[in-house]
Amino acid sequence: MFKKVLIANRSEVALRIIRACQQLQIKTVAVYAQVEAQAPFVQAADEAICIGPDTASSTYLKREAILMAAIITGADAIHPGYGFLAEDALFAEMCAECQLTLIGPSPAMIRLMADKAAAKAYVQQKGVAVIPGAANVTPAQLPAVAAAIGFPLMLKASLGGGGKGMRLIQSAAELQQDYHLIREEARQAFLSDAVYLEKYLPHARHIEVQILVDHAGHIQIFGDRECSLQVNHQKIIEESPASCLTDVARQQLYQATERVLQGLAYCGVGTLEFLYAQGQFYFLEMNTRLQVEHGVTELTTGKDLVVQQIAVAAGATIPTRQLAFQGHAIEVRLNANGAGDLQQFQLPTTVRIETGYQAGMAVLPYYDALLAKLLVWQPTREAAITKLQQALQQVTVRGVQTNLKLLQQLLADPRYQANQVDIHFLKDFHRPD
Amino acid sequence: MDTKALAEILETLKQSGFAEVELDYQDWHLHVRQGTVSAMPTEPVAAPPATVPQAGETVVKSPLVGIMHLADEQQQPFVTVGQTVEKGTILGQVESMKLFNEIKSPVAGKVQQILVQDRAGVAYNAPLFVLQEVD
Numbered sequence: 382m383f384k385k386v387l388i389a390n391r392s393e394v395a396l397r398i399i400r401a402c403q404q405l406q407i408k409t410v411a412v413y414a415q416v417e418a419q420a421p422f423v424q425a426a427d428e429a430i431c432i433g434p435d436t437a438s439s440t441y442l443k444r445e446a447i448l449m450a451a452i453i454t455g456a457d458a459i460h461p462g463y464g465f466l467a468e469d470a471l472f473a474e475m476c477a478e479c480q481l482t483l484i485g486p487s488p489a490m491i492r493l494m495a496d497k498a499a500a501k502a503y504v505q506q507k508g509v510a511v512i513p514g515a516a517n518v519t520p521a522q523l524p525a526v527a528a529a530i531g532f533p534l535m536l537k538a539s540l541g542g543g544g545k546g547m548r549l550i551q552s553a554a555e556l557q558q559d560y561h562l563i564r565e566e567a568r569q570a571f572l573s574d575a576v577y578l579e580k581y582l583p584h585a586r587h588i589e590v591q592i593l594v595d596h597a598g599h600i601q602i603f604g605d606r607e608c609s610l611q612v613n614h615q616k617i618i619e620e621s622p623a624s625c626l627t628d629v630a631r632q633q634l635y636q637a638t639e640r641v642l643q644g645l646a647y648c649g650v651g652t653l654e655f656l657y658a659q660g661q662f663y664f665l666e667m668n669t670r671l672q673v674e675h676g677v678t679e680l681t682t683g684k685d686l687v688v689q690q691i692a693v694a695a696g697a698t699i700p701t702r703q704l705a706f707q708g709h710a711i712e713v714r715l716n717a718n719g720a721g722d723l724q725q726f727q728l729p730t731t732v733r734i735e736t737g738y739q740a741g742m743a744v745l746p747y748y749d750a751l752l753a754k755l756l757v758w759q760p761t762r763e764a765a766i767t768k769l770q771q772a773l774q775q776v777t778v779r780g781v782q783t784n785l786k787l788l789q790q791l792l793a794d795p796r797y798q799a800n801q802v803d804i805h806f807l808k809d810f811h812r813p814d
Numbered sequence: 815m816d817t818k819a820l821a822e823i824l825e826t827l828k829q830s831g832f833a834e835v836e837l838d839y840q841d842w843h844l845h846v847r848q849g850t851v852s853a854m855p856t857e858p859v860a861a862p863p864a865t866v867p868q869a870g871e872t873v874v875k876s877p878l879v880g881i882m883h884l885a886d887e888q889q890q891p892f893v894t895v896g897q898t899v900e901k902g903t904i905l906g907q908v909e910s911m912k913l914f915n916e917i918k919s920p921v922a923g924k925v926q927q928i929l930v931q932d933r934a935g936v937a938y939n940a941p942l943f944v945l946q947e948v949d
Contacts, residue, residue: 415939431937432879445911446938449879453935475911 382695383407383458383482387451388426390462391441391748392737394671395422398460401687410454412447414440416745422737428454436747441465444472448479458482458694464749467670468495484694486649486669494651494667498539498577504664509637512656512663514579520560527556530580536560538567539575546570547614549581584803585658587611587665588623590638591678593689594647595698602635603678603686604706609804610791617784617807618791619674619712621681624762625657625800634662635703641667650675650690656804673714673754676735680710680758709762711769713792715753715776716784720746724780729772732757744781752783762800766792867944872921874943876936880910884932897925898948905943908936923947 386402387410388395395411399422402409411426416435423429430450433440440446442465451459459481461467467485470492476483485491494500498516505511515526516539527534527550536559538546546567550556560576568574591603607623608616626634638653641664652672654665675686682704693699726740736753738744744752755772759765770792776785791797791810867873876882884906885891892906893899899919907914927944930936 430879430935431939433938446879449881449910449935450937453879453881 383691385410385427385454385456386458386460386484386691387412387447387454387456388422388460388462389441389447389466390460390464391417392420392422393735393751393754394462394464394673394737396425396737397735398462398687399425401685401691402460404685404688405691407691410450410456412441412450414747416747420737420742421739430454435745437465441748444469444475447472448475448481451481452479456481458484458691460484460691461670463668463670463673468668470495482694484649484691486647486651490645490647491669494669496539497537497541497666498575500666501664504641507640507643509640509664510661512579512582512665514577516577517575518578523556523560524553527553527578530578533581533583535579535581536563537577537579538563538571538573539577540571540573541567545614582656582658582663583805585656585663586623586625586802587616587654587804588626588634588657588662589652589654589672590634591650591652591672591675591686592638592642593650593686593693593699594642595693596648596696597698598646599699599701600639600642601699601701602638602703603682603684604704605631605634606674606677608674609802610797610807611804612784612787612807616674617714617716617788619677619714620762620765621674621677621710622706623657624709630657630660630662637662637664649694650686673751674712676733676754676756677710677712678706680733680756681706681708683707708758708760709765710756710758711762711765712754712756713769713773713788714751714784715755715778715788716750717744717752718750718782718784720744721781723778725777726752726779727775727777728753728755729775731775732768732772752778752781763798766798870947871926872923872945872947873941874905874917874920874945876908876917876938876940876942878908878910878915879938880908880915880936882930882932882934882936882942883907883909883914884928884930893925893928893943895925895928899923899925899945917942919943919945921945921947 385408388398399409409426411423411429412432413423413429414433414435415431432446432450433443459476466472468491470488473483473488473491501511513530518526533551536548536550541547548559548563564574564576567576586609589606593601604621605623606619606621608619610618650671652668655662656665679686722743723740726738728734733756734753738752757765757768759768773789892904901919901922903919904916905919906917923945926946929941
């Protein structure tokens, strides 16, 4: 087992990883931006190294600084959490060069799945359906290729993610207009102007499968999640299991997952994301890291995914199987709508909370908007919704605008309660002020 | 013992090849060790000492995370306490991923304190040197 793990991340996920390390009796090193010196995750780690001033690029994205922090503290492994360098193949290579274990898959696997077009070509080869589309289209081929796929369609940056670098296109004229725009956006945001076209599925649900694979290739399936409720392609409500699936559909989903993973030299946790429309699963992408919403899976399977992730990275083996899951878990992401000072920040004590914030702290403009995740588990989806509604009533945030009202309205919406949602649901949803 | 005599003793010791010498002379006790112990620091990175700059003092901080080098490849210290430096004099180097980043004096003055050990790990913004400015 590792002796000391450096956490190349911040806030609630850093705290989550510290908790897992403590359970495994592993020492922890936090790295932090100078402006976050007082943050709970910095205080919770056994050691903490300031790696830069403030912005993400001067701190949590700074590969050399993080590696040097690991070297000078004598850490033997790095946990990247999610976001930042979690899916950065170059960082994974640099870790290996420094004889540090990155808790995640190999650089080659990260690279394959980070390139969304390459990942799709790969899974197609394995006989798994992807949304009809085309990559590497030249401006001259554009009209014919788009007509073959049919409108509406999505124009996406090949290396995009996190809701960035994608646009819904309704017509040939719109495509001509947006093609160069999105290539420029992609070049600036992802350092590559590669884009691809994809058929748009109007009533699709976002369904994903949580997996863990050990060094010997044993695959464990930790059930599924539904994350259809998204604002600008950012998930805000996540559930485990995806209760719209029948047993037959679920087995089809797991078979597709196993087909993708068979023969792939993958090791670590991962999530295969699919769109589910008209009874058909279409592979979207695979995230080669821990996911923000991993907690709902932990609640339904009773397993600590982060502990298992670290153990597998250290060489532990696991049996191949589908884990049983029980009841229903829901997570909501309480997000800040902007920076500010948390004059008041009260969260319920009756549900699982993951947060990196406390009253009196500032929400800084440099990082993501996540203030807290609230997670509930109940025997049924209905009971889980009720419990979460009660929990949200006990949330008080002052000094920072949040999406609390939106979350409350969503949970109260009859269509949500009847589980009649899709990935476009929030676009038409009346937004509270 | 004046500083000139001390410098002579140190130079003599350096030529001698002894790794460690202890010397009692009049009211002086001198303990000198030379050579490197290990390539990587094994001690935990110390929390930076609190430094409140006094009037005319400049605290030079590390611009990056890395390993502090107070001596050059020939094991010659870049600067010693009490030494007068110009603006731009190299005070030390911080190594990051095998690249050596020179830490240059931002002012003309005298080296009052060296706050870190040679080959210690330093965090971003860790105080390294205290300089007394001269007019």
